[in-house]
Amino acid sequence: MSAPWLLLRGLTRESRHWGAFAALLAAREGVLPIDLPGNGAMAAERSPFKVDAYVDALRAEAQRRGARAPYRVLAMSLGGMVATAWALRYPDEIERLVLVNTSMRPHGRVYERLRPSAWATLARVARHWAGQDDEGIAETLIHGLTCARRETLAADLETWRAIRESAHVSRANALRQLGAAARFKACGVPHCAVLVVSSRGDRLVNPVCSGRLARAWGAPHVEHPWAGHDLPHDDPQWLVDTLHARVARPAIAP
Numbered sequence: 001m002s003a004p005w006l007l008l009r010g011l012t013r014e015s016r017h018w019g020a021f022a023a024l025l026a027a028r029e030g031v032l033p034i035d036l037p038g039n040g041a042m043a044a045e046r047s048p049f050k051v052d053a054y055v056d057a058l059r060a061e062a063q064r065r066g067a068r069a070p071y072r073v074l075a076m077s078l079g080g081m082v083a084t085a086w087a088l089r090y091p092d093e094i095e096r097l098v099l100v101n102t103s104m105r106p107h108g109r110v111y112e113r114l115r116p117s118a119w120a121t122l123a124r125v126a127r128h129w130a131g132q133d134d135e136g137i138a139e140t141l142i143h144g145l146t147c148a149r150r151e152t153l154a155a156d157l158e159t160w161r162a163i164r165e166s167a168h169v170s171r172a173n174a175l176r177q178l179g180a181a182a183r184f185k186a187c188g189v190p191h192c193a194v195l196v197v198s199s200r201g202d203r204l205v206n207p208v209c210s211g212r213l214a215r216a217w218g219a220p221h222v223e224h225p226w227a228g229h230d231l232p233h234d235d236p237q238w239l240v241d242t243l244h245a246r247v248a249r250p251a252i253a254p
Helices: 020-026 051-064 078-089 116-127 137-146 153-166 171-183 208-217 236-247
Strands: 005-008 031-033 071-076 094-100 193-199 221-224
Touching: 005 020, 005 051, 005 078, 020 031, 020 236, 051 078, 051 171, 071 078, 078 094, 078 171, 094 236, 116 137, 137 153, 193 208, 193 236, 208 221, 221 236
Parallel strands: 005 031, 005 071, 071 094, 094 193, 193 221
Antiparallel strands: none
């Protein structure tokens, strides 16, 4: 039996933000969502400044929860950087990576890794971040920036506000996570099988970062035609179907 998929989310997001995607994938295979330090079940912990420290924490948590290497990891955004660092440091522990809407030096420029058109919105998010966001301003702004599918807006915001109230990510942890993402540089190419996935409608990270990463690593690259940065939210069935179609092909390995 294959190992479960370890699921790693991105900046200030946690396991519950996988939404329908985790349930759809779990209907076919085992899944093990793990939160980054400072988020979700680990909200009380201090988020590290360095991506390597997230790797250390996640390795320990995976082992504590009974998972055994080699792992299959599906990760997005900051989680993709952490997964990449894990594969580079411990190549025998990662057998497959699926990286969704991630970016990293030297394969993305500063203005590509965080689109200038998103800066003003992110500044507004920061202004409304510290409290419990009773009016939902921060979460509404995040939804508009990361999601292209809007018909679920009301239900999404209700869920996201409940997540924020139960496991609020501190402003300091959010800034440390942002700093870790900005500083991370992939020094090498993972030896495991890699699939790079991006969204053409990503308003936060320019999808050219994914294309450049895939070319540099000789990895296959699949692009969703309309989804935003939060691809698992926008089209979870497409992502599950793509994952299974591509994983079944031997050519996934670089």
